[in-house]
Amino acid sequence: MKNLEDLEKKINSELTTKIKKTEIKHNQLYINTDKDDFIDVTLFIKTNQDTKFRQLIDITVIDYLEKSQRFQLVYLFLSHEFNQRIILKYSINENEIIPSLTSIFPAANWMEREVFDMYGVSFKDHPDLRRILTDYGFEGHPLRKDFPLTGHSEVRYSEEQKKVISEPVKLEQNYRNFDYESPWKGTKYIKEEIENNDKKN
Numbered sequence: 001m002k003n004l005e006d007l008e009k010k011i012n013s014e015l016t017t018k019i020k021k022t023e024i025k026h027n028q029l030y031i032n033t034d035k036d037d038f039i040d041v042t043l044f045i046k047t048n049q050d051t052k053f054r055q056l057i058d059i060t061v062i063d064y065l066e067k068s069q070r071f072q073l074v075y076l077f078l079s080h081e082f083n084q085r086i087i088l089k090y091s092i093n094e095n096e097i098i099p100s101l102t103s104i105f106p107a108a109n110w111m112e113r114e115v116f117d118m119y120g121v122s123f124k125d126h127p128d129l130r131r132i133l134t135d136y137g138f139e140g141h142p143l144r145k146d147f148p149l150t151g152h153s154e155v156r157y158s159e160e161q162k163k164v165i166s167e168p169v170k171l172e173q174n175y176r177n178f179d180y181e182s183p184w185k186g187t188k189y190i191k192e193e194i195e196n197n198d199k200k201n
Contacts, residue, residue: 028085053077056105067147100126118143
C-alpha cells in the first residue's frame with residue numbers, strides 16, 4: 001500500500017472479525033488482536049500482495065504485573081517493498097501457552113527463546129524452546145517485574161574448589177548505616193551539633 005491510511009483500511013476491511021483496534025502513530029501502524037487470531041493476521045500481512053510484511057524484526061513482551069492479562073506480546077514487522085512497519089500486539093494471562101511463529105518466520109526461533117528465558121512465556125510447537133541468555137538451572141525470569149533486583153543466586157570462581165560455583169545471594173548488612181529520621185526535621189547528630197554551638201555562644 002502506498003500509505004499507512006490505505007494499509008489500515010485494507011487490513012480492517014479484510015480482517016474485520018480478527019482485529020480489535022488499529023492506530024497510526026510514530027509513522028507506524030499498531031494492530032491489537034487476540035491470541036487465537038494472531039497467526040491468521042500474521043499470515044495475511046505476510047502473504048497479501050498489498051501488504052508484504054515479509055520480515056520479522058523483533059518480538060518483545062511488556063509485563064503489566066497488576067493486570068489479569070499480565071503479558072502483552074509485541075511483534076514488529078517490516079515491508080521492504082512498501083517501506084512500512086507494523087506493530088502487532090495481543091495480551092495473555094501469566095501461564096498461557098501461545099502459538100510459535102517459527103513455521104511462518106524461521107527467524108522467530110531465537111527471539112521466542114529470548115522471550116521464554118527473560119519472561120517465562122511458553123510457545124507451542126517451538127522446535128527448541130530452552131534458555132538462550134541465562135545459564136542452565138537459572139532460577140526465575142530476569143525481566144519480570146517481580147524478579148528480585150539481586151537475583152536468587154550468584155556465580156563465582158572458587159579458589160578452593162578450582163571451579164565456577166553457584167550459590168545463593170547473601171546481602172551483607174554489617175556496614176550499612178540507616179538514618180530513619182525525617183530529613184525535614186534534621187538528623188540527630190546535626191541537632192546535637194547546633195545545640196552545642198548555641199550553648200557555646
